[in-house]
Amino acid sequence: MNKVLFTCIASLLVLSCLSSVFAQENQPVKTMDPITEMGGSFEKWITIAHWVTGVSTVVLAIAIFMTFRHLEASTKMSKIQTEYRLRPWIGPIGGIKRMDNSINGDLQFSITIKNFGDLPANYVKAKSIVSSTPLTKESLKQSMSEFNLGPVLPHMEKSYLFFIKPDMWKKVTDENDPLYVALYFEYPSLTGSNGYGSISEYNKTNQTFIHKDMWIDYPEIKSDK
Numbered sequence: 727m728n729k730v731l732f733t734c735i736a737s738l739l740v741l742s743c744l745s746s747v748f749a750q751e752n753q754p755v756k757t758m759d760p761i762t763e764m765g766g767s768f769e770k771w772i773t774i775a776h777w778v779t780g781v782s783t784v785v786l787a788i789a790i791f792m793t794f795r796h797l798e799a800s801t802k803m804s805k806i807q808t809e810y811r812l813r814p815w816i817g818p819i820g821g822i823k824r825m826d827n828s829i830n831g832d833l834q835f836s837i838t839i840k841n842f843g844d845l846p847a848n849y850v851k852a853k854s855i856v857s858s859t860p861l862t863k864e865s866l867k868q869s870m871s872e873f874n875l876g877p878v879l880p881h882m883e884k885s886y887l888f889f890i891k892p893d894m895w896k897k898v899t900d901e902n903d904p905l906y907v908a909l910y911f912e913y914p915s916l917t918g919s920n921g922y923g924s925i926s927e928y929n930k931t932n933q934t935f936i937h938k939d940m941w942i943d944y945p946e947i948k949s950d951k
Contacts, residue, residue, distance in 0.1 A: 813915040814847035816840070817922050817942075819883065822907065822935040832889035839886065839911055839922075841878040847913040850875040854888040854909045858897070861908040861925050863941070878913070886911070898928060907935060918945035 819840045828834040841847055853872045855865055875884050888907070897903040905928040912921040921943040926935040 812845055813843050813917070814841050814845050814878070814880070814913055814920070815843035816847060816850060816878065816911050816913050816920070817842060818924070821937075822926060825887070828889070830889065832891055833895050834887055834889055835907075836885050836887050837909060838883055839875075839878070840883045841880055844880055845915070846880060846882075847878045847915075850878050850884070850911055850913045852886045852909070852911050854886075854907060856888065856890050856894070857906050857908075858894065858903050859906070860904075861906045863923065863925075863939075865908055866910045866923060875911075899930065902930065904928070915944075920944045 816839055819838050822835050822837050825834040825836055839850070851872045852875055853866065853870050855861060855870065857865070873886070875886060878884055886909070888909070890905075894903075894905070898905045906925065907928070908923070908925045910921055910923040912919060914920070923939075923941050923943070924937055925939040926937050928934075929936050
């Protein structure tokens with residue numbers, strides 16, 4: 727678009743110059759007759775008018791060019807803002823909580839997530855790792871079972887449960903063994919795969935999990951050049 731506008735401006739400038747030149751070449755031969763002298767003066771004003779028209783045309787073309795540049799930049803910015811705003815955003819609304827009852831005999835813990843975005847997440851996949859050794863983001867890339875939380879509508883909340891074996895929990899509470907939990911929630915959007923992850927460590931003194939690391943994964947939004 728920029729090249730087309732630049733070509734138009736150059737063409738208008740050339741046409742304006744040629745118009746002025748042709749106007750000068752077509753002037754009649756001057757004589758000493760007063761009427762002819764008046765006509766020569768009139769032709770001079772016509773030439774000046776041609777030049778003024780040409781310059782005004784170029785100025786107008788430049789103004790149009792700058793307007794198109796501004797509209798193009800505004801369109802790109804609006805596209806990025808729209809794609810960032812109109813998408814699901816999944817994240818926690820609290821910490822990890824221990825449940826009083828368990829469905830399988832293991833210790834049961836829960837974390838609640840919420841869709842803070844303006845569009846629904848078609849489905850959210852959750853996975854977790856419980857370990858006595860420190861965990862990293864790379865730990866979540868290993869093969870493990872995933873739980874489908876289903877769709878999460880805008881401003882909707884859902885809880886995810888994970889379990890800890892009684893013998894591992896006993897070592898944590900009685901023998902002061904460390905305990906780490908890594909959680910990851912993956913969900914799609916219009917631009918690709920998104921995710922929220924966290925790594926937490928159990929604090930025996932406070933009897934709660936403390937977040938050590940949190941991050942958001944989302945595809946970059948590229949504007950068309």
